[in-house]
Amino acid sequence: MVGLFMKKIQLRSLSLVAIIILLTGCATPSTQKYDMMLNQWLNKTELQLVSYWGAPDKxxxxxxxxxxxxxxxxxxxxPNVSENYQPFFINGLPDYDPVLENVNYQIVPEVCKTTFTIEKGVxxxxNHHGAGCIAN
Incomplete structure (x- = not known):
């Protein structure tokens, strides 16, 4: 009897986990703010959208x-950082402290495509695609 009860709890727990995963979808912490910002445009007019966002790219x-x-x-x-370890001693024991050398930066372009669907002017x-879809 206890075994059957535990199986039911496990099935409900798995169902709850599956529902949470489905509800969160593809949203990541970095896109959640962007998604919330885009939700504010739902039910706005096309004129309001274009007045704020400008003429669409496509x-x-x-x-x-x-x-x-x-x-x-x-x-x-x-940042691309080269490290050189400088030895020093603490209480007679050797320790190493990284010394940063040649700090330079790699520039990676992040792109975002945001598409709005308009029906009857609203x-x-x-939807959006790309790693650059983040809110400022």
């Missing part, structure tokens, strides 16, 4: 839906 019409796409890019500076949906 637009496409399919039936009664229009898709407005915007591209953004920023550069991520990733924003009804959005």
């Amino acid at each position: 637009s496409y019409t399919l039936g009664n839906q229009q898709f407005l796409s915007y591209y953004s890019r920023y550069n991520e500076d990733i 924003v009804v949906a959005w």
Whole structure:
């Protein structure tokens, strides 16, 4: 009897975990703020969207839906550091302290494509792709 009860609890726990994973979807901590910002554009007019975002980089019409796409890019500076370890002594025991040499930066462009779906002049949906989709 106890074994059957434990199996039911395990199944419910697994179901709960599966639901949480589905609800979180692809949102990552870095895109959650961007997603929240995009949610504010739902039910806004196309005029409001274009007035704020500017003319879209691409637009496409399919039936009664229009898709407005915007591209953004920023550069991520990733430090490349060479370390040289300088020996020193603490209480007579050797220790090593890194000495940074040749600190330079690798520039990695991060791109984001954000597309809004417009129906009857109103924003009804959005999606985004790319590592650069973050809120400032």
